[in-house]
Amino acid sequence: MTSSGAPAPSDPPPGLGDQGDPATRVGALSEAQLLAAFLPRLPQAAPEHGHDVGNGDDAAVLRIGDERVVVTVDTLVQDLDYRAVWPNGRVTLGHDVGFKGVAQNLSDLNAMAAHPVGLLVSLAMPPGTPVDWVLSLADGIADAVRALGAQGCTVAGGDLSGAREVVLTITALGRLDEAGPVLRSGARPGDEIAVTGRVGEAAAGLALLDAAVPAGTAQGTTGRERALVEELVLAQLRPRPPLGAGAVAARAGAHALMDVSDGLVRDGERLARASGVRVDLDTARLAPFADRLAPAAALLGADPLRWCLTGGEDFGLLAAFPPGTVPPGFTAIGSVADGPAELLVDGRPSPTTGWDHFAA
Amino acid sequence: MTSSGAPAPSDPPPGLGDQGDPATRVGALSEAQLLAAFLPRLPQAAPEHGHDVGNGDDAAVLRIGDERVVVTVDTLVQDLDYRAVWPNGRVTLGHDVGFKGVAQNLSDLNAMAAHPVGLLVSLAMPPGTPVDWVLSLADGIADAVRALGAQGCTVAGGDLSGAREVVLTITALGRLDEAGPVLRSGARPGDEIAVTGRVGEAAAGLALLDAAVPAGTAQGTTGRERALVEELVLAQLRPRPPLGAGAVAARAGAHALMDVSDGLVRDGERLARASGVRVDLDTARLAPFADRLAPAAALLGADPLRWCLTGGEDFGLLAAFPPGTVPPGFTAIGSVADGPAELLVDGRPSPTTGWDHFAA
Structure with a gap:
């Protein structure tokens, strides 16, 4: 220590060194855990x-x-x-x-x-x-x-x-405008859960980008497969959120609204927790999305339904509508029920961590 | 090249490699030059x-x-x-x-x-x-x-x-509020140039932090010198912009207003160019600021007036007021005249680059 009370220059730079107890470094925490410690220290407004x-x-x-x-x-x-x-x-x-x-x-x-x-x-x-x-x-x-x-x-x-x-x-x-905002916390038992925009495409694109051998270049690959591969890669690199659909949902009377940045399961669970309701996703309703991804999944030996359930970064919208009010452009994929704040898939618990054990 | 049209993985990563002509890298440009190329490509609003x-x-x-x-x-x-x-x-x-x-x-x-x-x-x-x-x-x-x-x-x-x-x-x-905003482009010939907040302190603090030997620790250093050193170091690490002074300047009828983030000379020149006027700084008016820094400058063999003229990051305010309207809290340090849009110091040109040649 110098007389000024500062550590000597040879001490490890804070924020760079990996010395010391790894448990005291941010890498040991999830973003949610770190935010939970970080946010309460900041000046935040009371609603009034x-x-x-x-x-x-x-x-x-x-x-x-x-x-x-x-x-x-x-x-x-x-x-x-x-x-x-x-x-x-x-x-x-x-x-x-x-x-x-x-x-x-x-x-x-x-x-x-x-x-x-x-x-x-x-x-x-x-x-x-x-x-x-x-x-x-x-x-x-x-x-x-x-x-x-x-x-x-x-x-x-x-x-x-x-x-x-x-x-x-x-x-x-x-x-x-007058109809907004719609928060993620307003879903009510009896609501229908619906999505708009892409589902699973950015995840498929990520898997294709992460493949050591460029998919779609093997002999026998069809032009249609190559076109799909390029489309899915672009879904990852240049995602296309359906702007305007949020305002449509608000005018249709949506009870809850959020974008799907981390996947249907993880974001659906956030909506369930924020609203204090049980959300149940129906994989049969996701079949059209999965079918579109199937040829690319076959190239990689992957499961297209899993991309639809867990893939993030499509930036579609997930919304809860009063029964019978799902507006055009949205696809109903589940329901809201009273019960513990949790996400179910086809009526069964769906861990967002340990997703590898999920039997799709 | 692979069949997908992408470079092979061994090609240098864009944005990281330093291969190729250095003149085509961002490091060869000033921020102003890069902004001049970057901004026109972005969607920017017409005033209407x-x-x-x-x-x-x-x-x-x-x-x-x-x-x-x-x-x-x-x-x-x-x-x-x-x-x-x-x-x-x-x-x-x-x-x-x-x-x-x-x-x-x-x-x-x-x-x-x-x-x-x-x-x-x-x-x-x-x-x-x-x-x-x-x-x-x-x-x-x-x-x-x-x-x-x-x-x-x-x-x-x-x-x-x-x-x-x-x-x-x-x-x-x-x-x-009703009085704002005040832009940097409104200074008029005859205006007085004034500052509020700190001048040169953050630069002094930076010089003290950059000194290989901690200043103020030598034998014979007085307690007052040590306190000043700590104060100046804090001026660099935790600058204190005089919030509220901007609204005071606006209500007083300031013609032009900006903060001093890059030093009086550099920012004064920006104000001169934006307003299309000649700004002349009077170093005699800066003497009180320089005097305060003198004991720290003596420790480092530095020129305190130069800190006042070129030191950034104090985040005081620089303003142009109609003659005789400089409000309390602001110190008049110069004047605005008709003429080429340039900054003078005591009537002489003051290059912001090549400042080393400035005879303070």
């Missing part, structure tokens, strides 16, 4: 302070003056959220990263039945990053706004800085 | 779309419904924006990083004469980061909100993820 929704839903609602503003932030980290080069040889373009960053943030607004208004972009990257890659990322942001139908949503600001790997943080702001 | 201020000022103003929302984002990256362990042996606490992240973002709101309403926190960090360090960071966020007087500003959401180094991205949202 004029904040409608804080941490815990897809996005926050802040009352600013007379307006309710929906805000959310999400980060993409190289080699954690995507690979610069995938095992199958595919290179992640800047365009892909920009597109996905926008998609996952606008999905959070969609999940609150909010309309996108603006984005802030914070990009950190190594000095060796090709300029062309960064400009391609900007193009991916612009293309996502257009392709997802978020016209009028602009990039209002941001910053660029250095880092050891690419870290893209996007903040999205949205406005609500 | 209802956005008041886009990229280029301290924060953006987004019209959401009937409200004008001020938003800004800033990122702190370990080993770029701070050192886990400084050359003088000081360890950066999680508390320091959380505090500074909040301070620099709320400063951007202050620079728009906006009142803080909410924050979003995105934190990426290595799995080996001590849990205690992360919880200390949360405490630093909470303490900054309290200590800077941003009562009522809450953390509305955020996310935690993995990364190779600590990357903290904070988004701040604020509301305007």
